Amino acid sequence: MLMPVLGQFADTVATVLLAAAGAWLCNQVAADAGTPLWQGRLAREVTRRWNRNTSVACAVVLGGHIVAARLETGILGFGPALRSRAEQVDVTGLQDPVLLAVQALASGLREEVPLLLLPAAVMAAARRPAWQILMVVCASRVIPHAYLGLPCLASAVFAAVGWWMYRATGRIGPVIVGHMLFKLALMGPVGFPVQLLAPVFAVVLLALTPDIAPRWMTKKSPRNCSTEVEKPV
Numbered sequence: 012m013l014m015p016v017l018g019q020f021a022d023t024v025a026t027v028l029l030a031a032a033g034a035w036l037c038n039q040v041a042a043d044a045g046t047p048l049w050q051g052r053l054a055r056e057v058t059r060r061w062n063r064n065t066s067v068a069c070a071v072v073l074g075g076h077i078v079a080a081r082l083e084t085g086i087l088g089f090g091p092a093l094r095s096r097a098e099q100v101d102v103t104g105l106q107d108p109v110l111l112a113v114q115a116l117a118s119g120l121r122e123e124v125p126l127l128l129l130p131a132a133v134m135a136a137a138r139r140p141a142w143q144i145l146m147v148v149c150a151s152r153v154i155p156h157a158y159l160g161l162p163c164l165a166s167a168v169f170a171a172v173g174w175w176m177y178r179a180t181g182r183i184g185p186v187i188v189g190h191m192l193f194k195l196a197l198m199g200p201v202g203f204p205v206q207l208l209a210p211v212f213a214v215v216l217l218a219l220t221p222d223i224a225p226r227w228m229t230k231k232s233p234r235n236c237s238t239e240v241e242k243p244v
Contacts, residue, residue: 023110030121037129046136048128048183053120057184065185067213067220068176072189074213075172077196077206083165112195119190126151127173128183141178148174179223 038048049056127148134144152170156163173186196206221229 030117034124067216068180068185069189070213074210075169076193079165079168083162086162115194116191119187123187
């Protein structure tokens with residue numbers, strides 16, 4: 012009677028250990044290339060120096076994941092999915108909500124470090140142009156989700172948003188936390204209207220944070236610029 016529960020528990024422990032080991036291995040690979048991904052422990056890297064920029068970046072990453080999920084649903088109308096999101100639970104054999112939540116949270120660490128942080132940091136150190144890094148980051152995220160069929164293309168959206176926020180803040184912590192919050196939002200009692208409002212709220216916050224916002228969002232109109240010119244004394 013306890014075998015299914017023990018099996019799910021062992022699978023969850025293995026997933027968490029694999030995520031931690033994968034992050035450590037990625038850091039070692041980058042360190043051997045002369046570009047360590049973080050100094051000290053990853054937990055400290057994720058939690059340290061949270062300010063307005065990192066908080067807004069986290070909100071933008073969360074909004075990007077929600078937009079990608081909505082796009083994935085829309086793409087289903089153009090082509091069949093090989094597997095649905097519900098079938099993923101059956102494939103992993105996880106029916107316990109607590110264990111499923113642990114695995115979902117671990118996915119933030121398991122995916123963002125090897126699929127975003129490692130290629131972005133190593134390619135940036137090699138002075139590769141931004142568009143090449145973006146292409147590699149998006150391809151690295153789409154290919155592992157190819158089992159979804161055509162909807163896997165939506166993965167490129169949150170991959171691009173994650174890279175953008177990592178590049179703007181120089182921190183992987185907001186990207187990992189935003190990914191985890193998205194998983195919690197999917198499993199928790201978060202209504203559909205709230206999920207739709209999250210990306211809008213993130214865009215508003217981004218527009219009010221010029222340090223990480225794109226130039227076109229913070230660029231002032233010529234009329235405003237002319238009124239701000241100081242009058243000669």
